[in-house]
Structure formats: structure tokens, C-alpha cells
Amino acid sequence: MPVNAGYEYFAAQRKYQEARTLDEKIRALEELIKAAPGHKGAENVLAQLKTKLARLKAQKTAARKKSGGRVTTVPKTGAAQVCIVGFANAGKSELLRTLTGVGEPSPTPYATKTPRVGMMLYEDVQIQVVEIPSGMSSEFLSIAHNAELVIFLYDAAKTEDVERLMKIAEDENLENILWAANVISEKKAVGFAVNAASGDNVDELKRMVWQRLRLVRVYTKIAGKKAETRPLTLPKGSTVRDVARDVHKDFLKNFKFARVWGSAKFPGAQVGLDHVVRDKDIIELHVG
Ligand SMILES: Nc1nc2c(ncn2[C@@H]2O[C@H](COP(=O)(O)OP(=O)(O)OP(=O)(O)O)[C@@H](O)[C@H]2O)c(=O)[nH]1
Ligand SMILES: [Mg+2]
Structure with a gap:
């Protein structure tokens, strides 16, 4: 330093x-x-x-x-973008459907030809989920480069796929990866497993996604009024300064102090710009 x-x-x-x-x-x-x-x-x-x-x-x-210069981007909406990457028939569309309601599973391999996008709700946070087609073309994998998290989904009965996926992770330089085995047949899975179709363990998967995104959500509020019901999401470690900046640049310029419920010493305690916020804080910004 x-x-x-x-x-x-x-x-x-x-x-x-x-x-x-x-x-x-x-x-x-x-x-x-x-x-x-x-x-x-x-x-x-x-x-x-x-x-x-x-x-x-x-x-x-x-x-x-x-990718021969071909790059597909999926415009980001919500707090973060999460991609599902896996081989044909691993159950990506099933998982997308279970998580977001969007997605058409099919017994035919390579049925999903283009990226499919849905919105998943984790508690009160909207998270975008994208299914990457099984062909693993560089063009579509480029989406994973820009996503905040990649779920590597594999058929629990095909552990050899894990190695193939690890190679892809390495070649593509993907770092933030969550591994999940999809228990399609009776075969017991090694590692974290879900059942994409029945939804078994999918709540746990959602919780892990949220954890791995390393975000905090805060509810901003105006003095004398109720806090916003829709949270603002920021990277972990963010401060009141980041919150004020996100709300409006004038809030930062004219900032006097904030009152915080949650991470403050006591409910409603006054804090300054450097105060680090925590998940589920309520932040009341005072400007002058
Ligand atoms: N019983 C059961 N069937 C599943 C599960 N996951 C997927 N399937 C079935 O397996 C087949 C393939 O699932 P998809 O979700 O379409 O697989 P995918 O990874 O999207 O495959 P492609 O996009 O076609 O390459 C479908 O017939 C699904 O209904 C599961 O957890 N349990
Ligand atoms: Mg599919």
C-alpha cells in the first residue's frame, strides 16, 4: 500500500x-x-x-x-447476473424454470439454442439468471465472463463431466463458480446436489447464490417516512458514502449525517460517510 x-x-x-x-x-x-x-x-x-x-x-x-469477435451480451437487470453453464441434458432449463418460472426443459439434448433469461427472487432481491446453451461456444460463454457468478450444473450420474467443466473454467478464466450436481437419476451425488425438477435443495442453492454474490442490501428512508420496501444492493464493505452516491449524487454533495438501524451502535444512531453498512440496514440520509 x-x-x-x-x-x-x-x-x-x-x-x-x-x-x-x-x-x-x-x-x-x-x-x-x-x-x-x-x-x-x-x-x-x-x-x-x-x-x-x-x-x-x-x-x-x-x-x-x-469467439471470432462474436460476443453475446445479456443486458443486466436486477442486483446481479448469474449464469447456468453445463453439458447437454444436465437440467439447466429445469433449474432455470424452478428458479425463475422461465425455461423449457426437453429430453432432447441441445434443445436450448440461445441464452434464456429469467428473474429469480431471493427474499426481496431480484437476481437475473441466464441459461447458457450446452454447445459452450465462446460466443455464449462470453456471457459468463460478464456475469457475477456462474453455476456449473452437472448430472450427478456423470462425475466425469466435472473434470470437463473444470477445464472450461480454466480455459475461460471463470473464477466465481458454484458447483451443483443435479440428481436426475437415483445416483447419489458427490458434493452439493439439487434436484432441478422437484426443487429439492433449491432454496439452499438460492441462499448460496446470494452468499457468493457478496452483496448487502439496504433500505433507504427519508426522515419521518417509512423505509423503501425495495432494497438497494451494493458490494459487501460498502459505506454510507456509496449508499448516498447510489441514491443521488446530490445526496452525497449535501450529506450531513445518516441514521442507521441495524449495523449502528443502537437503533437510529447517527453515523458519517465512512460507516460500513451491513445487510438489511435501514439508512436514513440527512442532507443540508
Ligand atoms: N427427474 C428429473 N428429470 C430432470 C431433472 N432435471 C432435468 N430433467 C429432465 O432431463 C431432461 C433435460 O433437462 P433440461 O433442463 O432440458 O436440460 P438442459 O441442461 O437444459 O439441456 P439442453 O439445453 O437441451 O442442452 C428433461 O427431460 C428434463 O425434464 C431432475 O432434476 N429430475
Ligand atoms: Mg436447456
Whole structure:
């Protein structure tokens, strides 16, 4: 950590640590480099950051080349995007249907030809779920690069598929992966298992998805009024500053203090911009 680094540097550093997709990482690293102090003592750190950035950019170019420049993106909605990746007939469409109500399972392998998108509700948080077609073309796998989390779903009776999926994870540089075996036949699964069709253990899967997304939700509120019922979601470790910025830039500019129910010392205690918020906090922003 460079000496005399300013607030922006630490904020950018946190953003980089929280970045989940390749694009997010590149963007955060660029900000981090911009915010790094210019003095001599920080030269080494800056050089390291630049090397890291060059490596990430090379990764991105390689991924693009592999797909012949064809990249499919699924516009993100909700708190995060989660992809389901797996081989033919692993039960991806069944899982998508169980999680979101969207999805047409079929006994025919490779039945899903294009990415299918649904919205899953975890408690009161909307999470987007995308089924990637089984062909595993680089074009469609490019969606997984931009997703915050990838579920690798495999038929519990075909453990050899795990190895094949591990190879894909490595080749595609996918990091945030949740492995799930789908118990289609009677075969007992090794590791975490669900039954996509009956929904067995799917609630546990949803809970794991939420955990792995490393998000917190907060409910903002205006003094004298009830808190919003729809939460705002932010990366874990976010502060009142991030909440204020997300609500409106004027809230940050004119910020005086916030009252917090949840993570504060006592319900409704006054906190400043640096207060780290926790999941399910109620945040009342006071501006002047
Ligand atoms: N009994 C049972 N059948 C399942 C389960 N999951 C999937 N199936 C069946 O297995 C077949 C394939 O399931 P899909 O969900 O279509 O598989 P997929 O991974 O989407 O496959 P493609 O997109 O076609 O490559 C369908 O007939 C499903 O109904 C399960 O958990 N239990
Ligand atoms: Mg399918």
C-alpha cells in the first residue's frame, strides 16, 4: 500500500477487490492507477498495478479472439447476473424454470439454442439468471465472463463431466463458480446436489447464490417516512458514502449525517460517510 495514498485510492482499491467480472476488474484497476500517488515511494506499486492491468487486458483480447469477435451480451437487470453453464441434458432449463418460472426443459439434448433469461427472487432481491446453451461456444460463454457468478450444473450420474467443466473454467478464466450436481437419476451425488425438477435443495442453492454474490442490501428512508420496501444492493464493505452516491449524487454533495438501524451502535444512531453498512440496514440520509 503506497504511503500518502488518498481516500480515492482506498476506495478504488476496495472496488478492485470487490470486482467480480473481468470488465469490472479492468475498470477498477484503471481507477486505482489514476488514484495512485505520484511520488517516488509509490513507483513500485504503480508498476505492479500496470503489469496487472496489461495482463487482464490480454486475457480479454484472448477471449474475444477465441469467439471470432462474436460476443453475446445479456443486458443486466436486477442486483446481479448469474449464469447456468453445463453439458447437454444436465437440467439447466429445469433449474432455470424452478428458479425463475422461465425455461423449457426437453429430453432432447441441445434443445436450448440461445441464452434464456429469467428473474429469480431471493427474499426481496431480484437476481437475473441466464441459461447458457450446452454447445459452450465462446460466443455464449462470453456471457459468463460478464456475469457475477456462474453455476456449473452437472448430472450427478456423470462425475466425469466435472473434470470437463473444470477445464472450461480454466480455459475461460471463470473464477466465481458454484458447483451443483443435479440428481436426475437415483445416483447419489458427490458434493452439493439439487434436484432441478422437484426443487429439492433449491432454496439452499438460492441462499448460496446470494452468499457468493457478496452483496448487502439496504433500505433507504427519508426522515419521518417509512423505509423503501425495495432494497438497494451494493458490494459487501460498502459505506454510507456509496449508499448516498447510489441514491443521488446530490445526496452525497449535501450529506450531513445518516441514521442507521441495524449495523449502528443502537437503533437510529447517527453515523458519517465512512460507516460500513451491513445487510438489511435501514439508512436514513440527512442532507443540508
Ligand atoms: N427427474 C428429473 N428429470 C430432470 C431433472 N432435471 C432435468 N430433467 C429432465 O432431463 C431432461 C433435460 O433437462 P433440461 O433442463 O432440458 O436440460 P438442459 O441442461 O437444459 O439441456 P439442453 O439445453 O437441451 O442442452 C428433461 O427431460 C428434463 O425434464 C431432475 O432434476 N429430475
Ligand atoms: Mg436447456
